[in-house]
Amino acid sequence: MKIAVIGTGYVGLVTGTCFAETGNRVICCDIDEEKIEGLNLGRMPIYEPGLETLVDKNTKQGRLRFTTNIKEAVRASDVIFIAVGTPMSRTGNADLSFVKEAAETIGKHLNGYKIIVNKSTVPVGTGRLVASIVRHHAKGNVAFDVVSNPEFLREGEAVRDTMQMERAVIGTDSSRAFEIMEEIHRPFRTKIIHTSIETAEMIKYAANAFLATKLSFINDIALICERVGADVDQVSEGIGADSRIGKSFLQAGIGYGGSCFPKDTAALHYLAKINGFDFKMLEAAIETNFRQREDFVAKIEKTLGSLEGKVISVLGLSFKPNTNDVRYAPSLDVIPMLREKGAMVKAFDPAAISRAKRQLGYQCSYTDDIYEAIQNTDACAILTDWDEVKSLDLNKVKNLLKEPVIIDGRNVFDLDVMAQLGFTYVSIGRPAVTGRVEMKSSRGGNANG
Ligand SMILES: NC(=O)c1ccc[n+]([C@@H]2O[C@H](COP(=O)([O-])OP(=O)(O)OC[C@H]3O[C@@H](n4cnc5c(N)ncnc54)[C@H](O)[C@@H]3O)[C@@H](O)[C@H]2O)c1
Numbered sequence: 001m002k003i004a005v006i007g008t009g010y011v012g013l014v015t016g017t018c019f020a021e022t023g024n025r026v027i028c029c030d031i032d033e034e035k036i037e038g039l040n041l042g043r044m045p046i047y048e049p050g051l052e053t054l055v056d057k058n059t060k061q062g063r064l065r066f067t068t069n070i071k072e073a074v075r076a077s078d079v080i081f082i083a084v085g086t087p088m089s090r091t092g093n094a095d096l097s098f099v100k101e102a103a104e105t106i107g108k109h110l111n112g113y114k115i116i117v118n119k120s121t122v123p124v125g126t127g128r129l130v131a132s133i134v135r136h137h138a139k140g141n142v143a144f145d146v147v148s149n150p151e152f153l154r155e156g157e158a159v160r161d162t163m164q165m166e167r168a169v170i171g172t173d174s175s176r177a178f179e180i181m182e183e184i185h186r187p188f189r190t191k192i193i194h195t196s197i198e199t200a201e202m203i204k205y206a207a208n209a210f211l212a213t214k215l216s217f218i219n220d221i222a223l224i225c226e227r228v229g230a231d232v233d234q235v236s237e238g239i240g241a242d243s244r245i246g247k248s249f250l251q252a253g254i255g256y257g258g259s260c261f262p263k264d265t266a267a268l269h270y271l272a273k274i275n276g277f278d279f280k281m282l283e284a285a286i287e288t289n290f291r292q293r294e295d296f297v298a299k300i301e302k303t304l305g306s307l308e309g310k311v312i313s314v315l316g317l318s319f320k321p322n323t324n325d326v327r328y329a330p331s332l333d334v335i336p337m338l339r340e341k342g343a344m345v346k347a348f349d350p351a352a353i354s355r356a357k358r359q360l361g362y363q364c365s366y367t368d369d370i371y372e373a374i375q376n377t378d379a380c381a382i383l384t385d386w387d388e389v390k391s392l393d394l395n396k397v398k399n400l401l402k403e404p405v406i407i408d409g410r411n412v413f414d415l416d417v418m419a420q421l422g423f424t425y426v427s428i429g430r431p432a433v434t435g436r437v438e439m440k441s442s443r444g445g446n447a448n449g
């Protein structure tokens with residue numbers, strides 16, 4: 001199959017590359033000249049395990065290429081995937097300007113029957129909108145079909161999530177388009193769910209909103225655990241063993257971030273509102289998520305006392321490990337809050353420094369050496385559970401910190417180990433470990449709960 005992918009970001013680059021890997025001829029295009037130039041020189045624009053090898057292999061074997069010439073890509077392809085960004089607008093709704101622009105470009109260059117597949121996450125009704133834009137710009141009565149094929153990959157696991165996808169949702173009322181989409185997905189040997197365009201669009205939002213709500217639920221349980229002396233990690237294990245609940249997405253922490261959950265929950269909430277439905281449960285999940293950030297900073301303040309003049313090492317800037325993506329990352333909320341309270345911040349991240357710098361600027365210093373970040377700080381705040389954090393030499397950490405204090409937003413360490421080592425260790429939804437050291441706190445109190 002000849003495939004064009006419009007938008008060579010996380011989704012476009014990964015899906016385009018995986019479609020090439022399964023034997024299709026794929027042209028990935030983008031308006032970002034620097035990105036395309038870099039890819040043509042073998043430079044990856046994103047940090048994604050396993051991707052570089054696949055890109056290298058498929059470009060060398062001639063199945064994958066990169067261009068800014070979208071016109072040529074459209075004309076040369078049978079199936080065109082739209083994988084452009086749909087960021088959050090000021091109202092909370094998805095900003096569809098990139099999707100509309102892509103649809104217009106496709107329409108202008110339509111030169112025969114094509115299947116136009118929307119992979120971007122979009123509000124219900126966008127598939128029909130894309131069809132009308134393409135029709136408006138197409139010359140003559142050229143035929144085409146529009147399909148909604150939402151993407152479920154996770155950053156950091158994107159190649160595996162695509163090559164071993166759990167399901168493919170194909171929303172279309174055209175049997176011709178459905179058969180071709182089925183053919184493209186055959187090598188992935190996955191469950192195909194055939195729906196209308198509207199249902200496919202809703203499946204994507206419902207999936208992300210459900211997962212975000214599950215996280216906010218366990219984060220609320222975590223705060224109750226702190227108040228009643230229970231351990232949320234054990235609660236997660238206990239409830240997750242019930243297959244009706246499932247054990248995934250029950251890791252309590254500092255709250256979700258990333259390019260998807262925050263914007264997709266906001267967009268679904270907006271969609272409900274403009275359709276006359278007050279989606280209270282989702283609104284509460286969104287509020288809980290931000291409260292987790294505030295509560296984390298409150299924990300640091302409660303442990304250290306006034307943060308004025310204190311130096312905090314922040315471990316992790318990306319929204320989760322194995323990605324350099326900082327979109328809606330906890331670090332972007334927490335670091336400004338710490339600064340507001342007068343603290344200085346030394347930030348560590350193995351991959352996301354340059355992206356974080358664009359958002360945070362001079363609000364903190366940056367290093368990719370974790371021990372350098374920790375050295376001579378008053379406390380360590382864990383925001384991302386990178387392997388470098390999980391494998392820290394805790395004896396060394398203890399010696400480097402002014403006082404052995406760790407506030408952990410990801411529940412990385414074992415409570416007994418931290419107690420034995422003499423740390424003051426405050427995590428999420430677990431009993432606080434109070435170290436042997438005298439805290440230099442003005443307000444006193446070493447722990448939460
Ligand atoms: N990132 C994820 O993990 C993920 C997973 C599932 C779904 N999604 C959804 O997929 C979509 C894309 O997300 P992403 O993270 O890949 O975005 P991204 O920002 O990483 O990439 C989007 C790319 O589209 C390009 N672009 C914008 N307008 C264009 C145009 N008119 N023509 C050609 N290229 C254009 C941009 O330059 C950019 O490179 C979004 O709707 C997102 O919600 C993302």
Ligand SMILES: O=c1ccn([C@@H]2O[C@H](COP(=O)(O)OP(=O)(O)O[C@H]3O[C@H](CO)[C@@H](O)[C@H](O)[C@H]3O)[C@@H](O)[C@H]2O)c(=O)[nH]1
Nearest residue numbers: 151152153154155249250251253255256257258260319320
């Ligand atoms: O038990 C958990 C699981 C996740 N998270 C946090 O939740 C956020 C999202 O994590 P994850 O889902 O792994 O990352 P994304 O790459 O944002 O993927 C989500 O968003 C994508 C974009 O829509 C979807 O395609 C994926 O299916 C969906 O999982 C991150 O901040 C994680 O730290 C937790 O705090 N606890």
